[in-house]
Amino acid sequence: MSGMENMEFIVPLEKWYLENKRDLPWRNTTDPYVIWISEVILQQTRVIQGLDYFNRFMTRFPDVASLAEAEEDEVLKYWQGLGYYSRARNLHTAARQIMDDFGGLFPKNYRDVLSLKGIGEYTAAAICSFAYRQPYAVVDGNVYRVLARLFDIDVPIDSTPGKKLFVKLASDLLDKKRPDVYNQAIMELGALQCVPRSPHCELCPLSDKCLSLISGRVEKLPVKQGKTVVKPRFFNYLCISYQGDTWIRQRKGKDIWENLYEFVLIETDKEYSFEELQHTEEYCRIFNGLGKVKVTALPLQKRHVLSHRIINAYFYSIEIESVPEGLSGYIRIPYTELENYAVSRLTHIYLEQRK
Ligand code: SF4
Known part of the structure; x- marks a missing residue:
């Protein structure tokens, strides 16, 4: 696409953006740290919900150094409820990387930014274009949708050829002089106007150039190849109480909710x-020799859908009269101190309902 043709898209798109953009705190800055944190919080989180988390996070961790110095547990605590905790762990690791490898200064070079833990091409392009005005096109879900519809492309966006094609198209279209404004504009168009269902085409600044509007395929685009198989898992949580105490442990290993705390868990295959x-x-190992335990409340059953898993969780409130040996892998804490530990969103919901 030539520069001249590009301007036909760029001019109305940027004009629309400057008149219609939402005033969000991370839009009024060129500080790469602020942009980074907001981008990571907003991945898979709605802006309204993300805003609260962003403000709290920035108050506690206003710069790279404060984040790097914090304990991981505290960072996770500030993330609690947002889900996808690996994002918080990666932020923390990357902050330390910046301190160790870049003398505490946020890197400026795209490749260096990309080398930070948890930063992929999308986030690196967002940081480099918003903070430094470097000509990198952002390609997130919103951009895929807008481009697929504008150019009436039905190549699946989650296929390898699809990704290549859309990344190339996004780079060709980019306003190299104002990549910051352009990138924000196309994402905002996807978020406000070219929404997944019933987009507001009649108000769209690009409607006279939109090929899917002509072909009548707007609602059919973008095309996705296939859904990932969702595997169910079954978590049976034993919320044990004994003299006002309970038992928890930190999850370890490469699994969901890594490093978060949880009640005594028995995972079953069905x-x-x-x-x-x-x-x-x-169960017999945990309660060995203890005889009967008293289940004091009906189990609370929760179904929790993560990106590629469904967690079926059952929480049992259990009273015991002496401490069984099988709890040695867990830590004993007063029930009232539970709120000091970062737990999964699922457990958080359970605890809220118990109150
Ligand atoms: S005209 Fe409709 S489908 Fe086309 S880009 Fe605009 S909002 Fe999206």
């Missing part, structure tokens, strides 16, 4: 009743 659970090897 749904188990409490009766059946009592016959599992794990």
Whole structure:
């Protein structure tokens, strides 16, 4: 596409943006740290919800140094409820990388930015274009949708050829003189105007150039190849109480909710009743020799959908009269101190409902 043709898109798009953009705190800055944090919080989070988290996070961790110096537990605590905790862990690791490898200064070079833990091409392009006005096109879900519709492209956006094609198209279209404004504009168009269902084409600044509007395929685009298989998992949580205390542990290993805290857990391969659970090897190991335990409340059952997993969780409130040996892998804490530990969103919901 030639520069001249580009201007036909760029001029109305940027004009629309400057007149219609939402006034968000991270838009009024060129500080790469602020832009980075906002981008990561906004991945998979709605702006309204993200705004609260962003403000709290920035108050506690106003710069790279304060984030790098913090304990990971505290960073996770500030993330609690947002989900996708690996993002918070990566932020923390990357902050330390900036301190160690870049003398505490946020890197300026695209490749260096990309080398930071958790920063992919999208975030690197966002930081480099918004903070330094470097000519890198951002390609997020909104941009895929706008481009697929504008150019009436039905190549699946989640396929390798699709990704290549859209990244190339986005770079060709980019306003090299004002990449910051252009990138924000195309994403904002996707967020406000060219929304997934019933886009507001009649108000769109690009409607006279939109090929899918002519072909009548607006609602059919973009095309996605296939859905990932969703695997169910079954978590049986034993919320044990004994003299005002309970037992928790930190999750380890490469699994969901890494480093977050949880109640005593027995994972099963299918749904188990409490009766059946009592016959599992794990249960017998934990409560070895303790005889009968008292289940004081009906189990609270929760279904939690993560990107490629469904967690079926059952929370049992259990009272015991002496401490079984099988709890040695867990830490004993007063129930009232639970709120000092970062827990998954699922457990957080359970605790809120118990109040
Ligand atoms: S005319 Fe409609 S489909 Fe085309 S870019 Fe604008 S909002 Fe999207």
